[in-house]
Amino acid sequence: MAVQQRLPVRLAAATAVVSLAAGLWTLWDHGLLSGPEAMQGSARGTSLVVVAVAVPLLLASVAAARRGAAVALVFWGGATLYLVYNAVLLLFLTPFNSAFLLYVAMLGTGLWSAGALLATPQVWDLGGTVVREAPVRGVAAYVWVVAGLNALLWLANVVPALDDAAPTPMLDGTGVTTNAIYVQDLAVWLPLMVVAAGWLSRREARGAVVVLAGLVLWVVEAVSIAVDQAFGAAADPSSTVVSTDLVVPFLVLAVVGLVPVWVLLRRVATAGSRPGTASFPGTTTTRRSLHRAS
Numbered sequence: 001m002a003v004q005q006r007l008p009v010r011l012a013a014a015t016a017v018v019s020l021a022a023g024l025w026t027l028w029d030h031g032l033l034s035g036p037e038a039m040q041g042s043a044r045g046t047s048l049v050v051v052a053v054a055v056p057l058l059l060a061s062v063a064a065a066r067r068g069a070a071v072a073l074v075f076w077g078g079a080t081l082y083l084v085y086n087a088v089l090l091l092f093l094t095p096f097n098s099a100f101l102l103y104v105a106m107l108g109t110g111l112w113s114a115g116a117l118l119a120t121p122q123v124w125d126l127g128g129t130v131v132r133e134a135p136v137r138g139v140a141a142y143v144w145v146v147a148g149l150n151a152l153l154w155l156a157n158v159v160p161a162l163d164d165a166a167p168t169p170m171l172d173g174t175g176v177t178t179n180a181i182y183v184q185d186l187a188v189w190l191p192l193m194v195v196a197a198g199w200l201s202r203r204e205a206r207g208a209v210v211v212l213a214g215l216v217l218w219v220v221e222a223v224s225i226a227v228d229q230a231f232g233a234a235a236d237p238s239s240t241v242v243s244t245d246l247v248v249p250f251l252v253l254a255v256v257g258l259v260p261v262w263v264l265l266r267r268v269a270t271a272g273s274r275p276g277t278a279s280f281p282g283t284t285t286t287r288r289s290l291h292r293a294s
Contacts, residue, residue: 008120011113012062012076016055018109019083022090022102023050034095035175038242041235043094045228046086054082054220070126071265077117077209078216084110085184085217086224092180118209126268127205130212133267136200139260143197143211146218147190154182173241189214208264215261222254 026032026047033040058079064072087107091100117123130136161170171179193214199207225246232242 005120008116009062011109011116012058015080015083015109015113016058018105019050020055022099022106023047025099027051032097032099036173038232038236038239039175042228042232042242045231046224049224049227053223054079071268073123073126074212075216077213080110080114081213081217082220088184089180093176123209124205127208129268130208130264131203131205134264136203139263140197140201142260143193147193151190154186158182173239212264215257219254219257222250222257226250
């Protein structure tokens with residue numbers, strides 16, 4: 001089940017190189033960023049996680065997948081999605097700066113890398129194995145609960161601000177005119193995870209593929225939030241948009257988030273991929289075919 005295709009590997013390597021360069025520049029050049037001190041600190045905290053967690057996870061996962069470790073594909077996908085997510089934040093939650101084109105390259109290579117990975121048959125083989133072997137309904141319910149609570153939290157901030165005179169106090173201390181976190185989560189990531197959890201509950205391979213990558217994204221992002229809150233509060237202890245009170249809760253959430261990943265993957269290493277279990281984008285692994293395959 002080793003991934004040997006050149007395109008996804010090369011795009012992953014390009015994503016890693018560009019993201020590492022963007023992260024190091026943002027982290028170490030204190031003259032690069034402008035805007036509120038808290039937001040500058042937050043961006044540097046995010047960059048530290050890019051450099052120290054996401055890029056190493058991506059490279060290690062690619063190497064393991066090339067050696068035939070199927071579960072590494074999950075972490076490859078999750079690390080890539082994390083880099084895409086935070087490239088958007090670097091582009092739209094930090095004022096325009098000299099690293100702009102590098103942030104654009106980070107977003108572009110990440111998106112193309114995710115697409116190339118999805119096109120590999122090994123990913124769909126893994127998805128088919130997961131939905132055949134793993135208990136999926138509990139994980140689907142977990143995803144729905146987390147996505148629903150996340151959406152309600154964002155809407156509780158956004159809806160009351162809709163009648164505010166511009167600029168809305170909701171954005172006080174951020175230095176931006178809109179919040180790219182709300183945009184991404186409400187328009188893309190939360191709906192995608194809700195739909196993918198539905199696929200997973202029906203034992204469709206595409207549900208396992210998307211949910212697993214999304215769960216890894218959530219885990220790394222929880223670590224990232226903990227770090228960016230710590231950096232932001234250190235940069236401006238008086239800021240109301242960052243708080244060290246969030247560090248421990250988000251580290252706990254990161255640990256908790258590993259549990260559904262383990263639930264879905266714990267039987268894969270021993271089960272392997274059996275003939276006839278591969279699914280492709282848009283197809284369904286039905287219960288009847290699952291029974292035949294087993």
